[in-house]
Amino acid sequence: MRKIGVSEIEDIALGAALLGAGGGGDPYVGKLVAIGAVKECGPVTLLDPEEIPDDALVVPIAMMGAPTILAEKAIGGTEYQTLYDTVSAFYGKPIFAFMPIEAGGVNSMLPIAAAARLGLPLVDCDGMGRAFPELQMVTFTIGGGSATPMALVDEKGNSSIFRTITNKWTEELARAVTMACGGSVSVSLYAMEGKFMKEYGVKGIVTRSQTLGSAIRRVKEAVDCSPEEQFLRITEGVRLFKGKICDVLREVRGGFNFGKVLLEGIAGDKGRQAYVEFQNENLTAVADGRILATTPDLICLVDTETFQPVPTDALKYGKRVLVVGLPCFPLWRTPEGLALVGPRYFGIDTDYIPLEERCKGGADHV
Amino acid sequence: MRKIGVSEIEDIALGAALLGAGGGGDPYVGKLVAIGAVKECGPVTLLDPEEIPDDALVVPIAMMGAPTILAEKAIGGTEYQTLYDTVSAFYGKPIFAFMPIEAGGVNSMLPIAAAARLGLPLVDCDGMGRAFPELQMVTFTIGGGSATPMALVDEKGNSSIFRTITNKWTEELARAVTMACGGSVSVSLYAMEGKFMKEYGVKGIVTRSQTLGSAIRRVKEAVDCSPEEQFLRITEGVRLFKGKICDVLREVRGGFNFGKVLLEGIAGDKGRQAYVEFQNENLTAVADGRILATTPDLICLVDTETFQPVPTDALKYGKRVLVVGLPCFPLWRTPEGLALVGPRYFGIDTDYIPLEERCKGGADHV
Secondary structure (H helix, E strand, O other), rough: EEOHHHHHHHHHHHHHHHHHHOOOOHHHHHHHHHHHHHHHHHOOOEHHHHHHHOEEEEEEEEEEHHHHOOOOOOOOOOOOHHHHHHHHHHOOOOOOOEOOOOOOOOOOOOOHHHHHHHOEEOOOOOOOOOOOOOOOOOHHHHOOOOOEEEEEEOOOEEEEEEEEEHHHHHHHHHHHHHHHOOOOOEEEEEEEHHHHHHHHHOOOOOOHHHHHHHHHHHHOOOOOEEEEEEHHHHHHOOEEEEEEEEEEEEEEOEEEEEEEEEEOOOOOOOOEEEEEEOOOEEEEEEEEEEEEEEOOOEEEEEEEEOOOEEEEOOOOOOOOEEEEEOOOOOHHOHHHHHHHHHHHHOOOOOOOOOOOHHOOOOOOOO | OOOOOOOHHHHHHHHHHHOOOOOOHHHHHHHHHHHHHHHHOOOEEEEHHOOOOOEEEEEEEEEEOOOHOOOOOOOOHHHHHHHHHHHHHHHOOOOOEEEEOOOOOOOOOHHHHHHHHOOOOEEEOOOOOOOOOOOOOHHHHHOOOOOEEEEOOOOOOEEEEOOOHHHHHHHHHHHHHHHOOEEEEEEEEOOOEHHHHHHOEEHHHHHHHHHEEEEHOOHHHHHOHHHHHHHHHOOEEEEEEEEEEEEEEEEEEEOOEEEEEEEEEEEHHHOOEEEEEOOOOOEEEEEEEEEEEEEEEEEEEOOOOOEOOHHHOOOOOOEEEEEEEEEHHHHHHOOHHHHOHHHHOOOOOOOOOOHHOOOOOOOOOO
């Protein structure tokens, strides 16, 4: 148990934005919401998963929709109370704690805001260890958990509750309502008991985000290596490519941000070409026709000078980025995990090969 | 109080298909569902609205979506129990009776099936006195009634509950989910107390449908006039046009059947041209550039030989039809009613003029 205040939020937002793998939304917007809530209602208690009783009701809180829309469409003030009331009434017992469902600039932050506003603790655990674009893409689906009863509220006061036969159907119905509500809403889903959360959740994700954020902030303080080497060391990342953005193709479709960013190599990658494709999150990184990494491993773009994560909605012509691969949570590499979030699910016709194997023998460039 | 069995269902389906004003779906499909339920579970008790206690919970049951899709996509067996459970749990009391929300080939029938299967009575009352395409288009909206909590279930077992700030928002959210579920679902909405139902409902609509159906079936038995004159007499309808269908334009869009049917005059209308535009239901009838009738008055097409109603999804090239106008329920002619269902709501740039005034001085043709 420890407290999360403004400085912790700054670090968590930064680290989670990296783990968002291009998605998860703008950390600036998320941070504003969380810091506003903590300043108004006081710091939030972060609980270790092991501190949660087996039968306690734990409820993930998130936003659903296109991150680019969230940045323009505010979050109201009463959504979290409505979500609490709806879920608590359904189960006939109080909610013990909130938790994030994914790591990312926005969805790592909103549960902190919700916890602060309702005076509830937050659990140091999520269901992805990164961000993914669709709601069935959580470790809890592998464990047989149900996304429903899922509650969805918009900033105008409209709300829906879904109960579905599969988590993929939850995605279909909730996505349709998200679109009808303007493309971004607040949700609670995968409400679960403490026991299940401890068995299938990605534990320690809030702390990992904070540690990463803090380390990224101090990356230039390293004395025995370059900032880039220090960044790779602290993130345990694999250097995939360094380049200048020479084109960005975008499409908002079905509530998602789809697109592709093209890179011209710089420094050791001079003369090479690479691209990264995304659906909210980065899906593949390809250089000179060779796949360097695919989902579910994390493909992260960071600024070459500041090492700040660059989410897909902030990609701009001329920006210089370092593309880094991070191994995903082990459960994603099982056949059940790959069926949910492997390359073929996203229409990418290649087998999943772990990042470390693809890059075995060292990077093929400096 | 009286019983509804198979022969009553036959008449109600026929009469309600006429009141459906082109919409409300294929009476054959609706009848199959209702007759199947009554044969299996026994006849349904029909209650007069005055027999309902003021504080009793009365729940309309309907299908939502495009009637053309319903005809291909079956209704499962457990939807009504799910709807009952959801609504009853929300209000914390049992449902006293079901009722239809509109008259039409399908939505006059499904509440009978639901009542039979759950052993509940049906109330002789609806919220339209005809059919309309969108769910906020009920007399209960004029009375300030809320469509929500609205429950929606599909034949696969997925369900949603909506609570919205306006009935128009209910339409937006429920329509989005209806589309995601394949274009046709079962719903309960405008759950209300007996007192409110008696104040704003269209009373006696089931009986009116049955009387009309029975009379249409015997229209050729008239001895003092032609079948057509007899048909106009029993329906109290205004003869608008008689013609042969020479073209049908259709479009399924946003879960609705949009379209236009073009008619070449026959008999007394020989040499004249007319068209009827529809959105599920017929919206306007125009002959030689002159508007004959508009929503919310009922524009009904019937076969010139059998006087069977021809719903918009059964319009076919070459079919000969009589176009008849029927005055709508008086509440629809108030400013509040016309704001909901007047011609301008549907994008038709004309003021509403009651059918009787438009045709004053008699029909301008024989």
